[in-house]
Amino acid sequence: MRRSPIVKEMSDLLIPAIVLFGLYVQFHGDFGPGGGFQAGVIVAAGVILYALVYGLPRTQRLLPPNAVRILTSLGLLLYAGVGFATIILGSEYLNYDALHADKIRAQHIGIILIEFGVGTTVAAVMISFFYAFAGRGRS
Amino acid sequence: MFATAAVALLAVMAMALLRALAGPSLYDRILAINGLGTSTVLLIAVLGFVAGRPDFLDIALLYALINFIGTLAVLKFFRHGDLGHEGDEETL
Numbered sequence: 001m002r003r004s005p006i007v008k009e010m011s012d013l014l015i016p017a018i019v020l021f022g023l024y025v026q027f028h029g030d031f032g033p034g035g036g037f038q039a040g041v042i043v044a045a046g047v048i049l050y051a052l053v054y055g056l057p058r059t060q061r062l063l064p065p066n067a068v069r070i071l072t073s074l075g076l077l078l079y080a081g082v083g084f085a086t087i088i089l090g091s092e093y094l095n096y097d098a099l100h101a102d103k104i105r106a107q108h109i110g111i112i113l114i115e116f117g118v119g120t121t122v123a124a125v126m127i128s129f130f131y132a133f134a135g136r137g138r139s
Numbered sequence: 140m141f142a143t144a145a146v147a148l149l150a151v152m153a154m155a156l157l158r159a160l161a162g163p164s165l166y167d168r169i170l171a172i173n174g175l176g177t178s179t180v181l182l183i184a185v186l187g188f189v190a191g192r193p194d195f196l197d198i199a200l201l202y203a204l205i206n207f208i209g210t211l212a213v214l215k216f217f218r219h220g221d222l223g224h225e226g227d228e229e230t231l
Contacts, residue, residue: 007211010207011211014204014207017204018204018205021200021201021204025197025201032194032197033194033195033197033198034197042201042205045205045208048208048212049208049211051222051223052208052211052212052215052222053211054225055223055224055225056222056223056224056225057223057225058225130222133222134221134222134223135223137221137223
């Protein structure tokens with residue numbers, strides 16, 4: 001099998017940078033532009049680039065469609081779980097103040113967990129969109 | 140000075156867009172859209188300084204990373220007719 005060397009080398013260089021930037025947007029989202037949704041899309045773009053260069057079968061061996069489906073629900077579960085955890089700790093749904101004695105620390109923990117859930121779900125949904133479209137084959 | 144640069148970039152983008160709309164062949168259009176993407180990166184960076192929000196550099200950097208995926212997807216679709224193809228070039 002032979003691939004265009006320019007495309008392959010450029011992608012090998014860019015994919016780690018894209019995923020790293022996605023993580024930066026994820027965890028820096030409360031200080032700069034960004035947040036969970038954008039980070040999820042960026043990470044999914046990295047995976048889609050890998051699939052474009054190396055083909056769908058190899059990508060699906062690396063990240064099986066079932067794992068993507070589980071990740072979709074895990075992100076939602078994390079979001080709802082934080083909400084219910086605050087109820088159990090004796091406050092309203094998603095009232096982060098209950099998570100820690102220090103209010104500012106509590107807001108920080110809450111928003112990081114919520115955004116991580118959003119990011120996971122968005123990345124997984126974007127990847128499953130791509131799997132659904134690319135998996136149709138030539139038609 | 141940044142505002143002048145922004146206007147110049149908009150003119151460049153308008154010309155690239157015209158080429159993309161008029162371009163006789165697929166490759167003219169692809170090249171025009173790629174150039175449009177590169178000028179978008181510069182425009183975002185310049186507008187960030189016009190608005191006094193250097194945060195925009197993050198967005199420009201991201202656009203530079205992502206820009207190339209769309210071009211690659213279109214080229215792959217026209218070569219193989221299938222986005223999930225393994226990418227071997229033995230048919231050439």
